[in-house]
Amino acid sequence: MKRQSRNLRKKIIKAAQGVFAEKGFFKTAMSDIAGESGIAKGTVYLYFKDKSDLYVSSLDDHFGNAVQILTEVEQENISAKEKLQKITSLLLSYMNRFKTFPLFGFDNLNDADKVTKGLKSMMRTRLKQMIQLIAKIIDDGIKNGEFSSVDPEKTSVYFLNTIRAVLFAKFFIPGMTVDKSVGLELFFNGLKKRR
Amino acid sequence: MKRQSRNLRKKIIKAAQGVFAEKGFFKTAMSDIAGESGIAKGTVYLYFKDKSDLYVSSLDDHFGNAVQILTEVEQENISAKEKLQKITSLLLSYMNRFKTFPLFGFDNLNDADKVTKGLKSMMRTRLKQMIQLIAKIIDDGIKNGEFSSVDPEKTSVYFLNTIRAVLFAKFFIPGMTVDKSVGLELFFNGLKKRR
Amino acid sequence: MKRQSRNLRKKIIKAAQGVFAEKGFFKTAMSDIAGESGIAKGTVYLYFKDKSDLYVSSLDDHFGNAVQILTEVEQENISAKEKLQKITSLLLSYMNRFKTFPLFGFDNLNDADKVTKGLKSMMRTRLKQMIQLIAKIIDDGIKNGEFSSVDPEKTSVYFLNTIRAVLFAKFFIPGMTVDKSVGLELFFNGLKKRR
Amino acid sequence: MKRQSRNLRKKIIKAAQGVFAEKGFFKTAMSDIAGESGIAKGTVYLYFKDKSDLYVSSLDDHFGNAVQILTEVEQENISAKEKLQKITSLLLSYMNRFKTFPLFGFDNLNDADKVTKGLKSMMRTRLKQMIQLIAKIIDDGIKNGEFSSVDPEKTSVYFLNTIRAVLFAKFFIPGMTVDKSVGLELFFNGLKKRR
DNA sequence: CATGAATGAGGCTTCATTCAT
DNA sequence: TATGAATGAAGCCTCATTCAT
Numbered sequence A, B, C, D: 001m002k003r004q005s006r007n008l009r010k011k012i013i014k015a016a017q018g019v020f021a022e023k024g025f026f027k028t029a030m031s032d033i034a035g036e037s038g039i040a041k042g043t044v045y046l047y048f049k050d051k052s053d054l055y056v057s058s059l060d061d062h063f064g065n066a067v068q069i070l071t072e073v074e075q076e077n078i079s080a081k082e083k084l085q086k087i088t089s090l091l092l093s094y095m096n097r098f099k100t101f102p103l104f105g106f107d108n109l110n111d112a113d114k115v116t117k118g119l120k121s122m123m124r125t126r127l128k129q130m131i132q133l134i135a136k137i138i139d140d141g142i143k144n145g146e147f148s149s150v151d152p153e154k155t156s157v158y159f160l161n162t163i164r165a166v167l168f169a170k171f172f173i174p175g176m177t178v179d180k181s182v183g184l185e186l187f188f189n190g191l192k193k194r195r
Numbered sequence E: 001c002a003t004g005a006a007t008g009a010g011g012c013t014t015c016a017t018t019c020a021t
Numbered sequence F: 001t002a003t004g005a006a007t008g009a010a011g012c013c014t015c016a017t018t019c020a021t
Helices: A002-027 A030-037 A041-047 A051-074 A080-097 A114-143 A152-172 A180-189 B002-027 B030-037 B041-047 B051-075 B080-097 B114-143 B152-172 B180-189 C002-027 C030-037 C041-047 C051-074 C080-097 C114-143 C152-172 C180-189 D002-027 D030-037 D041-047 D051-074 D080-097 D114-143 D152-172 D180-189
Strands: none
Touching: A002 A030, A002 A041, A002 A051, A002 B002, A030 A041, A030 A051, A051 A080, A051 A114, A080 A114, A080 A152, A080 A180, A114 A152, A114 B152, A152 A180, A152 B114, A152 B152, A152 B180, A180 B152, B002 B030, B002 B041, B002 B051, B030 B041, B030 B051, B051 B080, B051 B114, B080 B114, B080 B152, B080 B180, B114 B152, B152 B180, C002 C030, C002 C041, C002 C051, C002 D002, C030 C041, C030 C051, C051 C080, C051 C114, C080 C114, C080 C152, C080 C180, C114 C152, C114 D152, C152 C180, C152 D114, C152 D152, C152 D180, C180 D152, D002 D030, D002 D041, D002 D051, D030 D041, D030 D051, D051 D080, D051 D114, D080 D114, D080 D152, D080 D180, D114 D152, D152 D180
């Protein structure tokens, strides 16, 4: 009954994440997702209002997992720097497994249609959660002398982008292996020569 | 007549950049672009093979402009750091004016359809150009003692992502003003406390 | 339990009349009716074969009420003309309360599908009943010298249309108040000048 | 070019009138009409915004023809009564040929959806035209002593309904032949006995 | 008797692309 | 070269109906 519904909803989301990952929002047909879920087309609409809703929901699920990862790491008993390193590893690994998960970045963020509206709203919420968790880690690092006194929240945004840069390089710059250590090294030490 | 062709081609690209910026690839109709160009739908196909071709071409034009900016700055007679600062300003300003120009980042980079294929190929070429120009600046900086001895190319990638992070924050994190100086500060000095 | 069945059937019909009135046959969803009845969708199918059956049944109920009205008035101890006037008032009032009840008149009477077939058959039966009752009144009027010697049945048809004309005018001709007295006046006296 | 367009539009309307007549609005598929017109589905949308638009347009065409008939008869040099008789004949004959043309009367006039809205608006306009033409005839009849001094417009409404009653009877009351003379007789002379 | 989750056929509409002019 | 009318494939979504519980 209710239990079963939950399961099916989850099942659809999983299928959707896979298909959206492969084809993107527009080229994905609802029938693809239904087929992948092993259910009828109409059934999807019992769980999601429309394609946009399903898309946003499937991304929200990814972000939920990311937040979960951050939450857990944040509570571990290691140094701030180690936490950031661990987060980098875990998020990269997650994104590698689930290619859809766009840490951020979409074709078109200017239009005001249904998808974008839901997406923006969802992402703002989720990113706020992520940024707050990272900011807390950075703040702790500042307090215990690991980090210089930067703005924790703004720095969190850059930290997330550092992670993204790794994927980006992998995808667009063949031959260049920008593994995470390069990005983190730069993130921690900066470009300027230290004396 | 060659002259005329060129002009019309340029005109279509300009129109396409505007419409794609507003609506994204999928929601943009060829007729929108034709209308915006003041020509007939069929005429667009005399200059571009198909919608994907036009899309990639319109982005390529943007990247061409970006490369042009980098080329000019690279040749200026200022410090490496100042060059990077100037590039940041100019690219951000360009992206602000032309919202479509996605320094990088699209909905879906995993699919193998027409658009992505052309896009990937074009972007790899263009990004290589950009990265080489930036790498040269960084290399100069290293040589003259401004920067520590990082990998110039990989650092370039990270540099471009830093620029992107500014736009990203602006869009997704309302209330947070992540102006470019924060990013650059971090990029140059790193997170770790310097003694 | 037979009692209970009856009640639920009646309840569904009442709900159906309301929803069909508001949305028409095609735009009404079975779930709307189920919801309005406070029961589950599947349950409706225990009482009615399909949507068409329910539609025809819900109209048949209306016609049953109309026949009831005619039957009662016919037996009253007033003049034939007064009976017709009273019937006009009562039917108009009934139709006003139950907007669905289409004294007659549907979008499409030519098709041979399920709905129309059942509808036609039901309406023929019901209209025959109504016409016979009115014809009896008219016949009495002829016999007692109130009316000229028309064909009672055919005249009954025109009488019903007279009633309908009132509703029709109200709906389609804004600003024009064709109250029942106008139609009846014409029906009784005709257009030609009497000397 | 423009000429051809006009023709195709007309062709589609003719096809639409036929199919709508046979199946009604909801059961008619746009593909039916396209097929009947001998063109592709998409082409219909070059001439009509959507199905509702086509429906209303196809009925408007019928009403235009009816208005044309009235206009011509009104100008003839015969008595008012003869004009009304002629109109009755011509409209009945037209409606017989084109079964769709619903002098008036649709399933559901209460809902506020697209079809009904356009339909209502169109019909109000067209009926006003028809009523004014008939009212002029009746007014002339009153002035020249043929008719008693009724309200010309309201009587026009009633007149149109009389015509409709003929079709109605034919359809719903098998075995009863209510030819037009019965209706007109009643319309002119009324039910009450004349002395 | 009652439920309501699941089904899947079916219809409207969009739009990239072609081609006769 | 330029046009734009015509095409028709493709996809989202609705909803009557069924059936296992």
